[in-house]
Amino acid sequence: MLALFDYSDSFKVVEIFVGTITFFIVLSYIFKDSPVYKMLNHIMLGVATAIFAAITWRDVLRPNWWIPLTTGFEALHKTGKWDSNILWVLCVIPGAMWYTLYFKKLEWMSRIVFGLFIGMGAGLAFKNYLLLIIPQITQSFKPLVAFQDGHFSLFGTIKNLLFLATLVTVLVYFFFTFRMEAPLFQRTRAYGRWMMMICFGTLFGYTVMTRMSYFLERLRYIKINLIEGVFGL
Numbered sequence: 001m002l003a004l005f006d007y008s009d010s011f012k013v014v015e016i017f018v019g020t021i022t023f024f025i026v027l028s029y030i031f032k033d034s035p036v037y038k039m040l041n042h043i044m045l046g047v048a049t050a051i052f053a054a055i056t057w058r059d060v061l062r063p064n065w066w067i068p069l070t071t072g073f074e075a076l077h078k079t080g081k082w083d084s085n086i087l088w089v090l091c092v093i094p095g096a097m098w099y100t101l102y103f104k105k106l107e108w109m110s111r112i113v114f115g116l117f118i119g120m121g122a123g124l125a126f127k128n129y130l131l132l133i134i135p136q137i138t139q140s141f142k143p144l145v146a147f148q149d150g151h152f153s154l155f156g157t158i159k160n161l162l163f164l165a166t167l168v169t170v171l172v173y174f175f176f177t178f179r180m181e182a183p184l185f186q187r188t189r190a191y192g193r194w195m196m197m198i199c200f201g202t203l204f205g206y207t208v209m210t211r212m213s214y215f216l217e218r219l220r221y222i223k224i225n226l227i228e229g230v231f232g233l
Contacts (some may be wrong), residue, residue: 016225023218065091139165166195 022040029037065088072085097113100106139173142163146156168190180189227233 013230016230020222020226023222165191170195 025036025040028034066086069088072083072088075081076086094113094116099110100108101110131199140163144157144160144161144164146153146160148156169188171191171192172180173189173196180186181184
């Protein structure tokens with residue numbers, strides 16, 4: 001089996017030990033919320049923040065703001081002609097307004113920037129929500145009698161009828177405009193509740209399977225790199 005690391009490199013060996021110890025520290029939370037686990041949380045939060053800052057500079061600020069800005073000033077310095085890229089310097093003003101939050105007299109300036117970003121975020125979220133929901137609505141219109149390759153499909157028909165029954169009963173379950181105390185509505189809502197419980201149970205099962213795949217991968221990492229690679233067992 002091919003090794004993932006060069007075990008002659010002492011740094012890689014230390015990296016394997018750190019990865020293994022970190023894995024067991026995270027598992028220790030199952031038994032008790034220990035100070036070591038809390039310390040690891042703080043370390044990981046700091047590392048994630050540092051990585052996020054570095055990625056933001058590398059992928060967003062530097063290519064989209066710093067390089068055009070410096071290019072504009074270099075063109076102005078060499079040719080003496082105005083370059084529109086110099087206008088990127090104006091982005092410093094709203095950027096600095098974020099930090100007025102820490103000054104009581106200037107706090108009102110940060111609210112302007114917050115309002116602009118919240119409005120922009122709400123607009124983008126509403127657009128993404130429509131792009132997500134509208135296809136789901138259109139896909140919910142299924143034929144009651146399904147055909148496949150020009151022939152009647154019993155399985156497809158049963159599947160579409162089950163989908164329609166689930167859709168209608170779940171919608172009835174969340175319909176609170178007036179009381180539905182009739183036995184028919186009560187059974188309909190009960191069926192919708194059962195369908196939702198089955199769906200949530202399935203999603204939870206997929207979640208557990210995903211976590212187990214992560215767990216097995218880490219065990220494989222320890223077996224191949226630590227036990228077999230480092231200790232040679």
